[in-house]
Amino acid sequence: MSKLIKTKNGNTIVLRNPAEKAKRFARQMKAGCVRETGEKLTSEQMAFRAGYLSARSDNAKAFKSQNKKIKKTTKTKSKRK
16 A cells, blocks of 8 residues: 655655555556656666566565475475374
8 A cells, every 4th residue: 555755845755565566667668658747758767667577576486486395395394294
């Protein structure tokens, strides 16, 4: 869930959780522009968003792989007893 934060100089910023941020980046990349302002994404902005989404998917794959390894070791330990 996103939170609105007011900074010391009076600006309001939005802090999003990683899932919301990834959804927003994917939507912006698909449309090619930022919905709120209507301006087109530059190649650097597209690259940043693509990198963010790629890193999230890499971390998810690593997490799933690690969980499979843990489940296998716990199953073999319980069978030994």
